[in-house]
Amino acid sequence: MSQEEIGELKSVMERFLAQSSELIAYKEALDIQAEQIKKMQEEIQQSRVLSALGEMAATVAHEIRNPLAGIAGYASLLARSTPPEDSRRKYVDKIIGGISSLNKIVSNLLVYTRKTNLQKQSIDLVAWAEAILSHAEIEIEKEKKQVRIERDFPTEPLNAEIDSEKLQQVMLNLLINAIQAIETEGKIFVSIKSNGNAAEITVADTGKGIEQEHLKNIFTPFFTTKEQGTGLGLAIVKKIVDLHEGEISVESEPNKGTVFCIRIFF
Ligand SMILES: Nc1ncnc2c1ncn2[C@@H]1O[C@H](COP(=O)(O)OP(=O)(O)OP(=O)(O)O)[C@@H](O)[C@H]1O
Ligand SMILES: [Mg+2]
Incomplete structure (x- = not known):
């Protein structure tokens, strides 16, 4: 083999x-992409299952609502005809307590699973928040706790495009969690x-x-x-903030307290 041929062979090699x-x-690179596609397919499958489950939960919740309203009606009739000194009254009160828990589950499930569209309006957040805080104050009284609400609001109105009713639900859920987190x-x-x-x-x-x-679990439904x-509560909060294309963050330290921060972009 000539020197030239060797050189050519070398360059071919x-x-x-x-x-x-x-x-x-x-x-x-292809292996990585195949892995990603597989993962995405799994995620699509999982979200299909979740959406079917969500629809089923919504149907079941809806079906439960009417008979539950009937039971609640009869229970309150029973309570009215059972004076407090009657030994059976505590059973009636337990039934009424159970019905109110079921009502809460059913209505939360409906809110969480229902397909919702926002009805946004330009709202002054300061006036809006004041009205919500009065609700929270009633809740504090009901829970018989010594909780003081402090405000740091701008002196001028601050307008943002929000669905005021849905975002009110967000605030109430956060405030009620805060009240419940405070022991006395x-x-x-x-x-x-x-x-x-x-x-x-x-x-x-x-x-x-x-x-x-x-x-990491607090926004997961049913945690x-x-x-x-x-x-x-917080699953609904996250859903509504996401619908507003906003952000929510949380910082917390055991025995110290918790801070939730919501950002709604102008
Ligand atoms: N402010 C808070 N302080 C301490 N823990 C909190 C706070 N907010 C939420 N959590 C924790 O996150 C969990 C989930 O909250 P979420 O509001 O979703 O449900 P919940 O309050 O347990 O039930 P529900 O809202 O139906 O009454 C709570 O059970 C609690 O452990
Ligand atoms: Mg809650």
């Missing part, structure tokens, strides 16, 4: 080696401010806080640490 390492890199006495701090391109609403409490390992909880 080099090209072959370069191409084969290119091919190996292509194959690796504490503070809830609500602030509203304009922060560049977003309105920022913060609800902070001095309650018992959330364990680090629970933080609850409460005996009487449905675990749908």
Whole structure:
């Protein structure tokens, strides 16, 4: 073999080696893409299952609502004809308590699973929040707790495009969680401010806080640490904030308190 032929053979070999390492890199990229496609297919399948489950839950909740209203009616008739001194009255009260828990589960399920469209309007967040805080104050009285609500609101109106009813549900769920997190006495701090391109609403409490390992689960439907909880409160909160294309974040420290912050972009 001539020197020239050897040189040519060498260059062919080099090209072959370069191409084969290119091919190996292509194959690796393809493997990664195949893996991603498989993962996406699994996710699509899972979201199909979840949406079918959601529809079923909504149907069941809807079907339960009417008979439940009937039971509630008869239970309150029974309560009216059973005076407090009657030994059977405590059973009637237990039935009424159970019905009210079921009602809460059913209506939360309907809110969570229902397909919703926002009805947005330009709203002054300060006046809107004041009205919601009066509801929260009634809740505090009902729970017989020493909870003071502190406000940090702008002195001027602050307008944002929101669905005021749905976002009211968000605020109430956060406030009720805050009240429930406070054992007997504490503070809830609500602030509203304009922060560049977003309105920022913060609800902070001095309650018992959330364990680090629970933080990742709190927005998952049915996650609850409460005996009487449905675990749908924060799932609904997240759903409504997402519909507004907003953001929600949480910071919490056990025995210190919790801060939820919502950002609604202008
Ligand atoms: N402010 C808070 N302080 C401490 N823990 C909280 C707070 N907010 C939420 N959590 C935790 O997150 C969990 C989920 O909250 P979520 O509102 O979704 O359900 P829930 O309050 O348990 O039930 P429901 O809202 O139906 O009454 C709660 O059970 C609680 O453990
Ligand atoms: Mg809740």
